[in-house]
Amino acid sequence: MVIGSYFVIPPSGNSIITSGQTMSDSTKHAKGDNMNTKVVKTEEEWKKELTPEEYRVLREKGTERAFTGKYDHFFEKGVYKCAACGNVLFSSDSKYNSGCGWPSYWTPLAKDKIILREDRSFGMVRTEVLCARCGSHLGHVFDDGPEPTGQRYCINSVSLQFEKTEDTK
Secondary structure: OEOOOOOOOOOOOOOEEOOOOOHHHHHOOHHHOOOOOEEOOOHHHHHHHOOHHHHHHHOOOOOOOOOOOOOOOOOOOEEEEEOOOOOEEEEHHHEEOOOOOOOEEOOOOOHHHEEEEEEOHHHOOEEEEEEOOOOOEEEEEEOOOOOOOOOEEEEOHHHEEEEEOOOOO
């Protein structure tokens, strides 16, 4: 079940990356790349490309231990991309210290970057956050965040890759 309006089906003109194509094929147009292009790979392909911990969290819906992730107390200016496919997900402008032990954001960079899905694992009802481009597990979103959204996107550091940007102020 998909929850909320955060999933936008890309226009039919967008291609899908399938087995046999590499990530560099899909991202070689770095600054102007089409991040609406879906990434579809076999689990064997993901296992070859990701570290064991990345695979456990991103593809098997694992969770890294609280307060151990490299981005928990990291506040440089930049953007956070999906570690599996490079989709730009969050900005440092929406990052804050929630004290929960995982990087927290009050909003994604754009609503079409993520998919929200009901998660009933471990006897709880939560909202899972997935990358809209490759379907990888990122973390969960809760309704206890700061204004203006009141939301806390609680994201595993291992699901993210940071890219520094120049401070334009």
